[in-house]
Amino acid sequence: MALGERLQSLINKLGLTQTSLARSLSTSNVVVNRYINNKTIPDYNFLYKLNSAFNVSINWLISGDGPMFVGEHIRSFRGKNYYNLPIVAAVSCGSPEEIEQAEPEDYILVDSQQLPGNLADYFAFYANGESMSPYICHGDVVIVKHHDVWETADDRICVVRIDGEITLKKVTVFSEGKEILLSPFNKEYSPILIAEERSYNARLIGIGVMAVKNL
Numbered sequence: 001m002a003l004g005e006r007l008q009s010l011i012n013k014l015g016l017t018q019t020s021l022a023r024s025l026s027t028s029n030v031v032v033n034r035y036i037n038n039k040t041i042p043d044y045n046f047l048y049k050l051n052s053a054f055n056v057s058i059n060w061l062i063s064g065d066g067p068m069f070v071g072e073h074i075r076s077f078r079g080k081n082y083y084n085l086p087i088v089a090a091v092s093c094g095s096p097e098e099i100e101q102a103e104p105e106d107y108i109l110v111d112s113q114q115l116p117g118n119l120a121d122y123f124a125f126y127a128n129g130e131s132m133s134p135y136i137c138h139g140d141v142v143i144v145k146h147h148d149v150w151e152t153a154d155d156r157i158c159v160v161r162i163d164g165e166i167t168l169k170k171v172t173v174f175s176e177g178k179e180i181l182l183s184p185f186n187k188e189y190s191p192i193l194i195a196e197e198r199s200y201n202a203r204l205i206g207i208g209v210m211a212v213k214n215l
Helices: 003-014 018-024 029-036 044-054 058-063 196-201
Strands: 074-077 080-092 106-111 122-128 141-146 157-162 165-174 179-183 192-194 202-212
Touching (some): 003 018, 003 029, 003 058, 044 058, 122 202, 165 202
Parallel strands (some): 080 122
Antiparallel strands (some): 122 141, 157 165, 157 202, 165 179, 179 192
């Protein structure tokens, strides 16, 4: 695989386009296109910005050796790269509860191919409570990607901050985005309605991408 093909593979992995990558690195789409088509070799400034913005391994991009990304959280095993994702706290699956800032309680290895985009956008929590059972149970690890647009979180399981507290619920957006319903899967728990007058106290933190069962 030539350098240009690796750069295109990186762009796909990050969930970007040539244009959006160029914009994020303050360069032109023409320059990125020339790199992808192996017409020129990336200069130091481009490589430095790429590494700073996305933690990309310059050694991998130039030679193809090692993992695509650098850092202590990347592990390679049998030709695959795994991200050692920190599990930082607990997400309430009952009534909302504040998540205290703390050092990672543990780590979970996740195939980096299952985490499109920038790996730094992901975080993990232990589920706390039974309101999302049987799909997400107490002690399960929930992996979440940072996201803050309500409309595109509709019908997704999300982490939401409301009135200064954190909860994990299924999001339903209605009334043209003026009202948000946070629903549990367990019918023994009550949903939470975020009406328009309460919306300033609610913030979408992220969308759940997977849950790993605590066996």
